[in-house]
Amino acid sequence: MPKEIRDSAILNPAAGMVTGITEVRRQESLLKAEGLQNAIFNSANFSSIATDAKGVIQIFNVGAERMLGYAAADVMNKITPADISDPEEVIARARALSAELGTPITPGFEALVFKASRGIEDIYELTYIRKDGSRFPAVVSVTALRDDQGAIIGYLLIGTDNTERKQVETEQKMLDQRLRDQQFYTRSLIESNVNAMAATDPHGIITDVNKQTEALTGCTRDELIGAPFKNYFTDPERAEAAINLVLSEKKITDYELTVRARDGRETVVSYNATTFYDRDRRLQGVFATARDVTERKMAAEQQRASSAYARSLLEASLDPLVTISAQGKITDVNEASIQATGVPREQLIGMDFSDYFTEPDKARASYQEVFSEGFVRDYPLAIRHATGRIMDVLYNAAVYKDDKGHVLGVLAAARDVTDRKKMEEEIRALNAGLEERVRRRTAELEAANRELEAFSYSVSHDLRSPLRSIDGFSQAFLEDFGSSVPEEGREDLERVRRATQRMGQLIDDMLLLSRVTRREMHVQETDMSALAAEVAEELARESPQRDVQLNIEPSMTATGDPQLLRIVLVNLLGNAWKFTSRRQHAHVSIGTVQDPEHGLAFFVRDDGAGFDTKYKDKLFVPFQRLHAQEEFPGTGIGLATLQRAVHRHGGEVWAEGEINQGATFYFTIADLHASIPTREEQR
């Protein structure tokens, strides 16, 4: 038996080992520990395996037998603890120790006891393999056994079954993992939030922030944590007050603050914040989330501005404006409404719209019509002022709708027509007066006209008869007594006859002038070219000896009284004929021309005697003549008659001419130019 084994055998008196000489020397001290040793060795909860210095198992206690399933006899002096250990773990341990201690260590028993062999207490985990091949985790404590000289004579490996602890550990690990997951999840929640979040301690010192807060403040997480929360706002006192408010009220909502970032950028945010506690309900601090409301603020600002604008529009209106609900209650009014009713705004709002009119039923019907038709136009009502004064108005109203097209109410605008009504009254009175005056004037005119007609009739009959007698009896005298009358006397009588005939002509011309004035107009489209040709033909027939080259523009028309237009042409062409009578070959033309001042005008041009242009204003004055009777006979009424006929068509007549250079007479027919085709159109 090797010496080491014998020595170690001494340690186990129960094994009934034979003791050697050295053993005897140590007997006493060993015996002192005997009770403890026995207790340890016999403990079923510990596996106690003792080996010799080489590792061969010398002692294998009851605990080891139970744990590993080997009988002591199976292993003693046969195998080392390495043989019942997980070989891979043994190899790993050898590698690790080699690295740790800087010496090559054999992956075998040496790896299990190397540290202990160097006097280092060594406890480690190891997987033991049972006899049946199953495994269990064990915690092994290794101690080197030495003799009196300190030489290692063996090793004691005390192991405990670590299965339960291992399980607990695994569970713990899982719990830890779950905790970590949970924390990660929570963090993610915080970080993924679009709102800036911050936690502070009860003194307002920042303890945590998310990335949004970093972005909002332009400061890093490290900078923020530990700094006072209030430092990052334009109004630190208000920020501090917010924290205090949370602490006292447990929470705040929609607390607006303006964050000032490191670069000076300001952001309006709305804070929601609550206090938070640990498991023991101890206050930990404040958890605050900030929403960027800059845009919302701007939108709200715009809304406010636009509603202020709308308001000012409403107020600027001088017309009373009201909005009415579907129930007919006034929901809003402008200043003009207050003025019109004499009732203050607060009192008007909520009242029945129809209450403020002299005819409430009619007023009610008006807004009911708006709700059914969508609008009313110029609905007449009368507003009763608090003082009793009545204002006549015309209502214009329409429904107004929300974005979705739901009718919200009616906007009604009243127009004060009191003045207009008064004016209408005045105009009506004025008109009545005017009509009366017109009636009177018309009666007067009719009377005058009747007188004029009677006069004309009288002239026509009575003035001509004596002339006919003078002429007739002068002729009779000459016939009956001519032979006994001297030549001179016959000439005198001829003068009497000529004067009589001239008088007759004057009367006829004056009657024509009067008739042109009195004639009732029968306006129709008239072919002026045809009319001119007809008149010219008559003139040519009356004086067939004349050589007049006539040029009539074709297709001239005018809308007027054909008889008066005929008188115009008779006069103008007659004049042209008369004043070209000294020409061997006369030229007369009738046409249209675009006059810069009068527009489209007719003209009659001749190359006859013409006239002195300085007297042209006298041309159209009745009885005014520019030529001697002997030269060109006439009464001086023809052009006046022509002018009157033209005037009756709302037209103008004028003339151009030079002595012996011919004359051109122009006339227009007012507002009838359109019916006269231009030369261009004729082509």
Add this chain to the structure above:
Amino acid sequence: MSNKIILLVEDNPDDVELTLRALRKNNIANDVVVARDGEEALEYLTATGKYAGRVAADLPQVVLLDLKLPKVGGLDVLRAMRADPRTRLLPVVILTSSTEEPDIITSYQLGANSYIRKPMDFNQFLEAVRQLGMYWLVLNQAPPINR
């Protein structure tokens, strides 16, 4: 032709004289009855009053009727004639100084057969009377009531 009577209704003696002279000068030798106003003209035609003894059926060949007459005007005479079946078809020539349109229109509306304005110039007047006589006393076939 001598049995054909002309009724001249004319108040102006100058015109009567000139007309008779013109008829004479034109060799129109018919009997001319002159009525000095409308009333007298109607009395003649209906054989009443001053002409109560006259045979009413003996009507003139033509009536030369002035318009402007004392008592009963020319247009009223014409109206009365046209209303009376006996004189309804009797040819009536208005011989007047008037050229007023209403006179002309009314005359024709009331059934005048012709409207002649007395020319101022006596030579023209002569010519007018000549043609008038030629037409109404020679050319024109009078309605059968005269017989």
